[in-house]
Amino acid sequence: MLTTLSWLALEVKSLESAREFYTDVLELSVRRPSNDNDERHGVGESGHENELALAAGDTDLVLRRPDGVPRGGLHTHYAFSIPEAEYDDWWDRLETAGYDLDEAQFGPVRSLYLYDPDGNCVELGQQDVAGPGIDGIFEVVLEVESLERAESFYSDLGFETVDVGDDRKRVRMSGPMALELWEPHLGIADARGGVHVDLGFKTDEPTAALNAVVDQVRQVDEESAERVVVRDPDGHVLTFVSSSA
Numbered sequence: 001m002l003t004t005l006s007w008l009a010l011e012v013k014s015l016e017s018a019r020e021f022y023t024d025v026l027e028l029s030v031r032r033p034s035n036d037n038d039e040r041h042g043v044g045e046s047g048h049e050n051e052l053a054l055a056a057g058d059t060d061l062v063l064r065r066p067d068g069v070p071r072g073g074l075h076t077h078y079a080f081s082i083p084e085a086e087y088d089d090w091w092d093r094l095e096t097a098g099y100d101l102d103e104a105q106f107g108p109v110r111s112l113y114l115y116d117p118d119g120n121c122v123e124l125g126q127q128d129v130a131g132p133g134i135d136g137i138f139e140v141v142l143e144v145e146s147l148e149r150a151e152s153f154y155s156d157l158g159f160e161t162v163d164v165g166d167d168r169k170r171v172r173m174s175g176p177m178a179l180e181l182w183e184p185h186l187g188i189a190d191a192r193g194g195v196h197v198d199l200g201f202k203t204d205e206p207t208a209a210l211n212a213v214v215d216q217v218r219q220v221d222e223e224s225a226e227r228v229v230v231r232d233p234d235g236h237v238l239t240f241v242s243s244s245a
Helices: 015-025 084-096 147-156 206-213
Strands: 002-011 051-056 059-064 077-083 102-106 109-115 121-127 137-143 160-164 170-174 178-182 198-203 219-223 227-231 237-242
Touching: 002 137, 002 237, 015 051, 015 059, 059 198, 077 084, 084 109, 084 121, 121 137, 147 160, 147 170, 147 178, 147 206, 198 206, 206 219, 206 227, 206 237
Parallel strands: 002 059, 077 121, 137 178, 198 237
Antiparallel strands: 002 198, 051 059, 077 137, 102 109, 109 121, 160 170, 170 178, 219 227, 227 237
16 A cells, blocks of 8 residues: 655754764755645755655655644654675774764674664664665654554555564564654663654555545645645554655
8 A cells, every 4th residue: 555655854952963874974965846836844955954865775865843733753763774794894983983882683684783973773774775875764663552553554555464572572574664662761772762753655545545544644634636745543643645746
């Protein structure tokens, strides 16, 4: 139903500090708008004076100062894809730059963890991507009040449960990216799930996605054939954008 992750938005106090971290340290480039009427979240430097979008592969990482809604996520844990062969170079460079890094092993692949200036836990994980450098977002973690309720909601959007934590505080689901649903707790590197996270998805039929969950959403903010914006049961903002738009 949902085909790709189009954007992830984070709330930042200072666009300049956040931009320096993501462009200078993590080497993301600023996304430019495709045209002056581009209505995606995070269309680039000319899109909004309090918003900036960076290119993480085909996904926008949107940095947004809080001056309205949606605000962007707070203390969001999410994961960038990097080529397997680049991992050691990333570790050495970030460690030399003075960052306090954590590491986890998942089967044959490794991930490193560090924090951005606004307290978001950023993961760089080995994935089958071309690169060079960061080439996509493969995981986002949402904090939820009830795992059962959230799992049901995202299942209706086409996500499939692939793992459940032993303590029943987290559920991992597969879809356009890996979606982790966490009841409040600290994970690897003391990460927390994000609150009021803003996610955008491409889909062939935005209204079909709405119809699948209309009885469960907290509210519908926008509805058209090309674009639907809803709040999930925990207040996360989801936008369904037509793949043809």
